[in-house]
Amino acid sequence: MTAPASGPSATGAPVTVTPVRGRADTTAFVRLPYAVYRDDPLWVAPLERERRAFLDPGRNPFFEVGTVQLFLARRGRRVVGRIAAVVDPRHHERHDPRCGQFGLFECVDEPAVAAALFEAAADWLGERGLSRMLGPLNFSLNDECGLLVDGYDRPPTMLMPHNPPYYPRLFEDCGFTKAKDLLSWRIPMPADGEPPARFRRAAQRALAAPGVRVRALDPDRFDADMAVVKDIYNDAWSENYAATPMTDREFAHAVREFRPILKPELVQIAEVHGEPAGFLLCLPDANQALRAARGRLTRYGLPIGLIRIARATRRIQRTRALACGIKREHRNWGLAAAMFAQAQRAAFRLGHTETEFSWVLEDNRHVNSYTKAAGGILFRTHRLYERTTQRGAPHEVKPMTYTA
The missing domain is CATH 3.40.630.30 (Gcn5-related N-acetyltransferase (GNAT))
Structure with missing residues (x-):
């Protein structure tokens, strides 16, 4: 089992990351975006019922083929971040047997919180023999995927991610580099x-x-x-x-x-x-x-x-x-x-x-x-971003190209 990750926050209070366990943690995981996007007029709130079903192994058929571990970051009793670590055997068979995924990332604007979340996901994937992590994928390329890095002036279209402009900085400060860009045309x-x-x-x-x-x-x-x-x-x-x-x-x-x-x-x-x-x-x-x-x-x-x-x-x-x-x-x-x-x-x-x-x-x-x-x-x-799962290890990009 992955040990809780922790680190100092911008305020000096400790940040602790723990696996999601039970209904109360799941509720906190589902409702965190309401705090993150409280002042964002473009955010489209998902239906809470649908989000609970998405995370339920009994109702989301992804869990029949893949494995997911959810994590919450807290400072004291306050939830300040979340992330999912994902193992999809189909990705290993088709693309890279060393690669795990991550997704459902949400976080306050604090590098220490983001770092603790990413390390928790990386440690969990590393314990399963995976040396690389790719995301955000919620939970695969067939679902919502990618981090918004340009085009913050319009509300998101259905099944397209939306996030605060500070997210790319959090990713890059934590060692992630670009894997692939996904373009939207109107x-x-x-x-x-x-x-x-x-x-x-x-x-x-x-x-x-x-x-x-x-x-x-x-x-x-x-x-x-x-x-x-x-x-x-x-x-x-x-x-x-x-x-x-x-x-x-x-x-x-x-x-x-x-x-x-x-x-x-x-x-x-x-x-x-x-x-x-x-x-x-x-x-x-x-x-x-x-x-x-x-x-x-x-x-x-x-x-x-x-x-x-x-x-x-x-x-x-x-x-x-x-x-x-x-x-x-x-x-x-x-x-x-x-x-x-x-x-x-x-x-x-x-x-x-x-x-x-x-x-x-x-x-x-x-x-x-x-x-x-x-x-x-x-x-x-x-x-889409990628990095290694090893703490402090040099980042190695495996080239992957589109096939027409």
Whole structure:
């Protein structure tokens, strides 16, 4: 068992980091962000019920394949930080058997608190034979990931992290260096809902090819179409940086989470000679509704949060392109363009005014150029960091690149 980590804080009072044990600690872990973001008008409070379910091994299927240890940092009785250390065997098999992950980091602006948290996670990972740590990942690349390092002027889109501007300094002061940047693009809706001419021509050429068809998700065969999305996702992302395949239960769990806001017109599936070839999954930005609930569905026994969400849902203006994948044998710019053109026209009919493409790996030149050609404006950057798990050891970066 990892011994409690401690160190002096900026005030001179001791900082102690201990593993999360029991319901009271879990509640403190879930509620810490409310203190960290108290004065941040852009923060979108997650639903507390959803966060508890995410941390529950009985309800989050990630725990069927991975192992997680949560830690809390306290100064006296006050909780001042938190972190999760993560072991995912799928990452070891596909990428680096020496690498563990960390995530769910939140901390007051005190280097000593951050250092104690990172050392606790590093020690726990090191005890399991891991010499490198990568993050933040909550808990894998299939969930929220990355630290916001540029673009603090807008509220976060659904499933995209948001953090105070001082977090990158805490990471870098504790020995972390950049592993990879994740880019976010926003595409304002054209007045006529049509993509730029060059992009539109590429889409038209793809649709004119023999056997090519792009269609919206069919609600009458929802399960079959989502199975297609899962299979293509795991295939298309199999060699991407730090990516791990989703199990059937993980994917089914994710679908249950986003199905209430899913619009079939915003999910496009490409077929070649009747066989699935690619998909584009766009969702209305639920964060625009969640901000109204302020993290709680009920207050004082009344469904105030539910009422606020219901009203705000009707005013959602932004969609997020959550995932896109094309099978290796069908990869070309035109097929992706055709799916996006169809999705953008549908978003226009639904009254949305902007689409966000997030996130895209910085060295994925193909998708970044394609997004720019669609009218995209680069507006936000998240970063994955890495360091060794050994205290005081020199940092060694293992190069990892995007595979198209």
